[in-house]
Amino acid sequence: MTLGLDHGALARLMPMHVSLDARGVVCGVGPTLAKLPAVAAALGSGFGDLFAVRRPAGVVSMADLRARAGQCLHLLLHESGAQVRGLAMPTAGGGMLINLSFGIGVIEAVRQHALTDADFAPTDLAVEMLYLVEVKSAVMQELKRLNLRLQGAKVAAEEQALTDTLTGLRNRRALDGVLPLLIAQGVPFGLMHIDLDYFKQVNDTLGHAAGDFVLREVAAALTVETRASDTVARVGGDEFVVVLPGLSDTARLGQIARRIIDRLMLPMDFAGAPCRISASIGLTISTLYAPPEAERMLADADAATYASKRAGRAQLQFHHDCAGGRLSA
Numbered sequence: 001m002t003l004g005l006d007h008g009a010l011a012r013l014m015p016m017h018v019s020l021d022a023r024g025v026v027c028g029v030g031p032t033l034a035k036l037p038a039v040a041a042a043l044g045s046g047f048g049d050l051f052a053v054r055r056p057a058g059v060v061s062m063a064d065l066r067a068r069a070g071q072c073l074h075l076l077l078h079e080s081g082a083q084v085r086g087l088a089m090p091t092a093g094g095g096m097l098i099n100l101s102f103g104i105g106v107i108e109a110v111r112q113h114a115l116t117d118a119d120f121a122p123t124d125l126a127v128e129m130l131y132l133v134e135v136k137s138a139v140m141q142e143l144k145r146l147n148l149r150l151q152g153a154k155v156a157a158e159e160q161a162l163t164d165t166l167t168g169l170r171n172r173r174a175l176d177g178v179l180p181l182l183i184a185q186g187v188p189f190g191l192m193h194i195d196l197d198y199f200k201q202v203n204d205t206l207g208h209a210a211g212d213f214v215l216r217e218v219a220a221a222l223t224v225e226t227r228a229s230d231t232v233a234r235v236g237g238d239e240f241v242v243v244l245p246g247l248s249d250t251a252r253l254g255q256i257a258r259r260i261i262d263r264l265m266l267p268m269d270f271a272g273a274p275c276r277i278s279a280s281i282g283l284t285i286s287t288l289y290a291p292p293e294a295e296r297m298l299a300d301a302d303a304a305t306y307a308s309k310r311a312g313r314a315q316l317q318f319h320h321d322c323a324g325g326r327l328s329a
Contacts, residue, residue: 014099015121018086020047022094024062032119033100036077051075054083065096075100082109166212167219169240170233178231178243179294183286188248190285192257193301194222196238196264197278197313210270214277217268225260241298248285250318257281257316265314278314280305288320 010017011031018039019028024047033039042050053059055074065088073086086100101124102109109115162174170178182189196218203211215238222232222240231243247253260279267274282304286292300319308315 013121014097015119016084016100016102018047018050018098018100019091020062020065020096020098022062024048024065024096026050027095032115035113035115035119036082039077049078051077062096066090069096073098164219164234167216167234169219169222170231172233172235175231175233175235175241175243176294179297182243182245183292183294187245188285188287190244190247190253190283191297191301192242192244192253193282193298193305194240194242194260195280195305195309197280197309199238199277202275202277206270206273206275210273210275213270214268214275218264218277218279221263222260225256225263241301248287250283250285253283253285254316254318257283261314261316280308280313281316282306282308282319283316284319 007028015030015032017028017030018026018033021027026042026045026047029039029043039050047062047065048060052075053065053073054076056068056071059065059068059073069089070087073088075084075086076082077084083103083105084100085103086098088096088098091097162170162177164171196214199211199214202214215234218240219232219234222242226232226242226244229245231241233241233243235241244253244256261281264277264279267276269275282301284297284300284304286297289297304317304319308317311317
């Protein structure tokens with residue numbers, strides 16, 4: 001039985017076919033192959049000018065191609081080096097019809113030539129592979145987005161665990177991580193302990209909302225008066241600690257402390273009512289210790305803070321002025 005297929009039916013059934021006349025000249029190509037520039041320009045050229053038969057060996061003429069009818073052909077496209085597979089069958093008049101497939105190279109071909117599932121026969125397994133690749137790509141993209149969200153959530157959780165919720169400053173946990181790290185790295189640093197004066201009066205007279213407002217204002221002031229590389233932490237109700245890496249000059253530290261004291265003495269307006277506080281500050285520097293220990297430095301700065309309070313409040317005091325000399329373990 002002889003079947004006659006018009007060009008449209010042949011293109012739909014085998015969108016990657018090549019038609020050869022009896023001389024081996026390309027007289028037609030399927031619409032998918034036509035999207036490959038080298039193939040689209042091959043009409044009228046010899047089959048050997050377009051393809052090289054890699055397997056089976058010895059196929060160099062139309063007679064060789066006819067002799068291999070029905071066998072799987074492994075072809076190489078001269079222009080691009082793309083490898084395809086094909087099956088050749090004789091046609092009326094001595095020509096050959098070769099149906100081709102990209103095989104395992106279909107994914108690269110789809111990417112390179114912007115092919116879609118409409119470019120393949122519905123029965124072609126390449127369509128299923130394309131669906132699988134698309135599904136895999138979608139799954140991988142979703143996993144990537146999920147990992148990014150999880151990583152973002154992890155970073156946010158870690159940041160929250162190190163942040164004082166009221167003021168947005170670092171908390172004691174963050175401080176406990178910073179000090180040992182600086183000590184281990186041998187970085188000299190200054191340590192400042194700040195205790196607010198008259199804060200209880202604000203809470204007692206204006207309420208806790210006013211107290212929270214004052215704490216946030218203090219946090220903003222400390223952020224302004226310190227460097228981005230410094231650690232400013234709230235470690236108690238109205239207590240703060242500032243760590244200043246690379247800064248162990250007492251004169252410079254004293255200037256910073258004095259600016260903070262002057263700034264915090266300015267009235268803070270809460271709902272029309274002035275909130276008046278001040279700050280007593282105790283300081284120490286890591287170079288006084290051999291070796292420095294985080295807890296001891298914190299205790300010494302705290303002791304210097306209370307020396308400042310005893311001196312009349314709104315004062316600053318260095319621990320070595322209280323203790324004298326270099327401290328050793």
